Amino acid sequence: MQNLRALRQRIRSVQNTQKITKAMQMVAGAKLRRSQEELFAFRPYADRLSVIARRFAAAHPGFDHPLLNDGNLDAPAGLVLITSDTGLCGTYNERVFALAANFLKEFPSARVVAIGRKGSRSLIRREGIVFLKEPVSWGGKYDPADVLPFVDWMEQLFLSGQISSWYVAHTQFLSALQWKPIVPRLFPLERPESDAGFSEKLIVEPDSASVADQLLRQFVRAQFARMLLEAFTAEHSARMVAMKNATENADDMIKRLTLIRNKARQAAITKELIEVVSGAQAAMQ
Amino acid sequence: MANKDFSIEIFTPKKRIFSGSAVSVIAPGALGYLGILHNHAPLMTTLVPGNLIVRNDSGETTIFKSQGEGFLEVFHNKVTVLAEKIAE
Numbered sequence: 001m002q003n004l005r006a007l008r009q010r011i012r013s014v015q016n017t018q019k020i021t022k023a024m025q026m027v028a029g030a031k032l033r034r035s036q037e038e039l040f041a042f043r044p045y046a047d048r049l050s051v052i053a054r055r056f057a058a059a060h061p062g063f064d065h066p067l068l069n070d071g072n073l074d075a076p077a078g079l080v081l082i083t084s085d086t087g088l089c090g091t092y093n094e095r096v097f098a099l100a101a102n103f104l105k106e107f108p109s110a111r112v113v114a115i116g117r118k119g120s121r122s123l124i125r126r127e128g129i130v131f132l133k134e135p136v137s138w139g140g141k142y143d144p145a146d147v148l149p150f151v152d153w154m155e156q157l158f159l160s161g162q163i164s165s166w167y168v169a170h171t172q173f174l175s176a177l178q179w180k181p182i183v184p185r186l187f188p189l190e191r192p193e194s195d196a197g198f199s200e201k202l203i204v205e206p207d208s209a210s211v212a213d214q215l216l217r218q219f220v221r222a223q224f225a226r227m228l229l230e231a232f233t234a235e236h237s238a239r240m241v242a243m244k245n246a247t248e249n250a251d252d253m254i255k256r257l258t259l260i261r262n263k264a265r266q267a268a269i270t271k272e273l274i275e276v277v278s279g280a281q282a283a284m285q
Numbered sequence: 286m287a288n289k290d291f292s293i294e295i296f297t298p299k300k301r302i303f304s305g306s307a308v309s310v311i312a313p314g315a316l317g318y319l320g321i322l323h324n325h326a327p328l329m330t331t332l333v334p335g336n337l338i339v340r341n342d343s344g345e346t347t348i349f350k351s352q353g354e355g356f357l358e359v360f361h362n363k364v365t366v367l368a369e370k371i372a373e
Contacts, residue, residue: 055360203328
């Protein structure tokens with residue numbers, strides 16, 4: 001039978017851990033709500049932008065832009081890896097890593113940039129990975145002031161032919177309990193599908209080249225911003241679920257330990273009784 | 286007046302800023318301010334920073350200060366503005 005005092009201490013320590021996991025669950029829940037709101041507010045903007053791009057493509061069949069064409073194919077590919085800054089979020093990071101590892105098998109010469117400290121730490125141990133710059137850490141928050149210069153930097157490397165194409169390994173948010181790691185291509189852009197129902201004359205100001213330029217630049221920014229928002233929302237949801245599981249496990253553990261403790265206590269009482277009774281009997285004889 | 290108005294929606298990446306009907310919109314286009322009335326021809330233009338003025342059919346005007354780049358599209362009496370940032 002285990003020592004009673006040790007058992008009590010163990011229960012207390014599990015209870016303390018549970019308090020922490022519960023608090024982390026709540027924090028992740030609040031962050032999840034906030035970034036989910038941000039994501040849902042962002043989607044209509046991105047949707048309108050695609051509608052406009054499709055109409056523009058319909059009015060200008062065969063319009064051309066460097067962002068739509070293959071870059072310098074001799075240059076290495078670029079991979080942006082979006083992971084979390086901190087751990088305790090279940091399999092969230094591992095699943096992105098698995099995808100990135102497959103990607104790097106396919107494009108062994110790819111250059112990597114990590115957003116989120118976890119991504120750089122995991123890849124830094126592998127041989128032959130070339131980082132383009134220091135890992136970026138945005139703490140799971142989307143701020144255009146950080147993100148837009150980053151997109152411009154990617155665009156510049158692509159247009160100057162230093163990077164043949166950019167891919168972004170990140171996690172897509174499906175629901176509060178479901179997410180999926182994906183690695184879509186960002187540069188060159190997919191040509192916007194033209195809106196087949198559109199047949200009117202469209203006035204374009206100041207001219208179609210600059211509208212196309214700005215349209216595509218905003219489009220690429222919106223795409224990247226959306227990936228970040230999806231990834232951050234998924235991160236908070238992953239962390240919330242992981243902490244919820246931890247809290248529930250702690251509950252189970254406390255129940256099990258309490259049972260053992262009670263048994264131990266009863267055994268100790270029984271033992272003492274037996275000692276008293278047998279002592280008394282011995283004295284009577 | 287009712288047939289002289291059209292719908293307008295203004296979005297930024299952060300949220301939908303405005304949605305409603307208007308009789309006239311004045312927007313800071315790349316070639317200078319432009320006015321939009323009912324039955325405007327389909328138009329697509331880039332916006333520069335400036336004031337976006339929306340007047341509704343009871344004569345009230347609302348001014349939105351657009352900062353950064355933007356887009357304006359007119360299509361079938363529906364105006365869509367996509368601005369990077371709008372100061373409120």
